[in-house]
Amino acid sequence: MTQVQVLQGAEIAQAGRQWAVERVVVQIELLQRLDRSDTLVLFDGLDEVPVPDPDSQEPFDRRRLIVDSVGAFIAAHPTCRVLVTSRVKPYQNEPVYQLPGLATYELADLDTPRVERFIGLWYDELVRVGRVLSGRAAELRQRLLQALALREILREMAGTPLLLTMLTQVNAWAGLPESRAHLYHDCVEQLLWEWEKEKREGAEGASSLRNLDDLLQEIVEQYRQPATRKHIEHQLWELTFDAHGQSGRQTADLAAVDLEKRLAPIHPGRHQAKAWASRVVELMQTRGGLLVETETGHFSFPHRSFQEYLAACGLLQQVNRVGKVAELASSENWTEVVLLACGEAACKTRLKLRLGRNVALARAPLLAGYAHCAQVLNHRVLLGNAGQRADGVG
Numbered sequence: 302m303t304q305v306q307v308l309q310g311a312e313i314a315q316a317g318r319q320w321a322v323e324r325v326v327v328q329i330e331l332l333q334r335l336d337r338s339d340t341l342v343l344f345d346g347l348d349e350v351p352v353p354d355p356d357s358q359e360p361f362d363r364r365r366l367i368v369d370s371v372g373a374f375i376a377a378h379p380t381c382r383v384l385v386t387s388r389v390k391p392y393q394n395e396p397v398y399q400l401p402g403l404a405t406y407e408l409a410d411l412d413t414p415r416v417e418r419f420i421g422l423w424y425d426e427l428v429r430v431g432r433v434l435s436g437r438a439a440e441l442r443q444r445l446l447q448a449l450a451l452r453e454i455l456r457e458m459a460g461t462p463l464l465l466t467m468l469t470q471v472n473a474w475a476g477l478p479e480s481r482a483h484l485y486h487d488c489v490e491q492l493l494w495e496w497e498k499e500k501r502e503g504a505e506g507a508s509s510l511r512n513l514d515d516l517l518q519e520i521v522e523q524y525r526q527p528a529t530r531k532h533i534e535h536q537l538w539e540l541t542f543d544a545h546g547q548s549g550r551q552t553a554d555l556a557a558v559d560l561e562k563r564l565a566p567i568h569p570g571r572h573q574a575k576a577w578a579s580r581v582v583e584l585m586q587t588r589g590g591l592l593v594e595t596e597t598g599h600f601s602f603p604h605r606s607f608q609e610y611l612a613a614c615g616l617l618q619q620v621n622r623v624g625k626v627a628e629l630a631s632s633e634n635w636t637e638v639v640l641l642a643c644g645e646a647a648c649k650t651r652l653k654l655r656l657g658r659n660v661a662l663a664r665a666p667l668l669a670g671y672a673h674c675a676q677v678l679n680h681r682v683l684l685g686n687a688g689q690r691a692d693g694v695g
Contacts, residue, residue: 340381344371347398348391349587352597368398375400390595410460419462420445423469433473445472454481458604463590467491482644485610492591492603494530513584516577524569533581535618536563542615545608550634553608555592555600557582606637613641 334340350364375383385400389407392399411419424438433441445468449455455477458464467488471477478484494513513533520528540560544553564578585592591607592600602608616638619625626642629635 335378335381338380338382342374342378342381342383344383344385347371347385347387348594352395352398364398368400372400375403388594390593391597394596411462411465412460416449416459416465417446419465420469423466424473427473441473444476445469448472448477454606458606461603463603464488467590480644480647481606482610482613482641482647485607485641486645489591489607489610493534493585493589512588513581516581516584519577520568526569528567532567533564534614536560536567538611538615538618539563540615541608541611542618545612545615545634545638552601552605554595557586557598557600560600609637610641610645612638613645616642617645 335342347364347367350367352364353360353362371383371385383403385403392405420442424433424442427433427441428435428438449459455468459468468477470491471484471487475487478487514530517528517530517533520526537560540555540563541553544555548554560582561575561578564581565574568574568577570577582592586594586600590603593603595601602611616622616625616629622642626639630639
């Protein structure tokens with residue numbers, strides 16, 4: 302027994318030496334490749350490195366360190382090609398974190414051939430991993446391509462890789478709904494709740510990652526109080542409704558501090574609520590896809606239609622929502638929001654309203670309030686098919 306253990310020990314030692322030699326060889330080869338012009342080094346997600354909190358006593362600037370390190374790397378290896386990626390607004394709005402001497406390019410939207418290639422590769426991959434059969438994948442691919450050809454808003458969304466990914470997922474899941482409100486609901490569900498969960502389930506060592514459901518479960522377990530997705534959604538809807546009203550025709554600006562203030566009351570802990578709300582906002586921004594950071598502490602949505610949809614959800618939460626519909630529908634800034642609110646009400650006809658009534662009963666007065674605005678009614682929708690326009694392909 303002792304001899305076997307010695308042999309095993311010797312074998313382990315030999316394997317360790319072999320691994321060390323191979324590692325050195327790989328390092329040498331890598332360093333040699335860095336001096337070749339056909340080598341491309343990618344530094345992805347510069348804007349995801351946190352910047353110092355102005356209210357914190359922490360002096361360490363992580364992003365400054367990364368920017369300086371990348372600059373030193375470029376200086377040390379001038380022959381190879383270097384690509385640094387960042388979201389547009391955080392890079393443009395913070396010159397102190399820009400890399401001097403590098404040309405800046407903004408990625409164009411995907412054109413039709415690239416969209417079609419993306420869709421083909423996506424469903425081919427579903428077949429490869431055994432998620433769907435080949436015949437079914439062909440049906441899904443054709444159904445999505447037909448929807449893009451018929452629906453202008455979908456073609457616009459498909460130019461953004463993130464939103465195209467959402468469309469392919471929703472299409473594979475249950476088909477793209479004809480209702481715009483239903484479509485946005487499914488996409489928001491993916492971006493807010495399922496995006497990080499799917500990444501976590503597919504990643505090694507993922508048990509250390511968190512998602513929004515985990516943070517809600519903390520409240521349930523520690524305080525024995527209910528905390529559901531609706532608690533977070535309602536606060537986001539209200540904030541978006543208010544921000545949409547203030548933004549005019551521009552994309553709304555959502556301040557992280559405002560969202561945190563709205564989320565904090567969800568947590569019953571007097572001293573933990575603010576930190577918990579900050580973690581929720583951080584997860585929304587870094588691990589989901591619904592909020593896009595435009596500058597430090599400020600967000601927008603990946604497409605204005607999501608802003609309009611969430612504002613519509615906020616409109617449905619108003620105490621006097623029928624009066625609000627009548628008040629807002631004559632404003633061009635609110636037309637799509639009102640239509641989406643009608644569509645959202647129609648999507649929930651099999652559910653109960655938050656106040657306990659059937660949504661189908663609420664949809665009629667919503668449309669009636671909208672109908673009071675004759676000017677909008679005449680050029681946007683006929684009274685007889687108001688629901689169809691609100692709930693249709695648009």
